[in-house]
Amino acid sequence: MSNKAEELSLNEEKKSSKIQWFLFVIVIPLFFAIAIALVVMTMSGINVFDLAKKYSGDIPIISSIVSNDEDKEEVSDSVFSLKATIEDQKAEIANLQAEIESKQKDLKASQEEIDKLVNEIKALEEKEKEATIKLEELAKVYETMSAKKSAAILSVMANKDSIEILVKLNNETRAAVLEKMEPKKAAELTVLLKAEENKAGINSEG
Known part of the structure; x- marks a missing residue:
């Protein structure tokens, strides 16, 4: 039993050492390199966010996220534009209805003048x-x-x-x-x- 426990303990230590090695040798240096690159590009006047957006299309997951955000913005803009168009059309309809009513009143008031013009034409x-x-x-x-x-x-x-x-x-x-x-x-x-x-x-x- 003691041998098996020792073997398990050794295996866990090996796994732990591999994870630590991966973190210290690959992950941490990679993040550090990325951080330095971002700082250098920012100081050089490069817009990191625009650059990321430009090349995100080559990465399926990032591309889908960016695409979804853009779709949401487009839909939101379309809805806002349609609402504004509807309101404008309602206002125009109301103006036209008011103009029609005004013309109808004018026509009634000018019926005698119209009859006079018809007689002149004849x-x-x-x-x-x-x-x-x-x-x-x-x-x-x-x-x-x-x-x-x-x-x-x-x-x-x-x-x-x-x-x-x-x-x-x-x-x-x-x-x-x-x-x-x-x-x-x-x-x-x-x-x-x-x-x-x-x-x-x-x-x-x-």
Whole structure:
């Protein structure tokens, strides 16, 4: 029994001596070296924390810790941003609702003015219709005249007035009248006619 006890005691002493050897020879010098390295890097102006963050991606455990912290910060920032956006949208909705209510009150108060404007528009449309009829009648007069005479009259008129009459002429008469004009004047009126036709086409599509 005494031999076994001695053997156990020797084994424990060996284990203890190995642990002590490991601590004194490897662990303590390693920590001491790390501490010195940190002090030297700090004094050299190196940001130890940024450096650790940069290389922590190569170490799975540290990388996951850093990643988790960053994820938490991103989630927190996202939640804060979303809450701020929601509050802004609520305020904007409230402003729009107030503006709608104000417009509705204005519309009710201005109903008589709106009716008046509608009547004015109808009166103007009626006048425009009458003017169009007179222009068509005037165009018929030019169609009965010779192309040379019509060209002479339209050439001295303002382009705007000439166009209003030319638009009402049939294609054959219009071509004959433009042919009798000076080339420069005919070119000007042709460009204006094209623009007027395009405008009429857009209005008819609308």
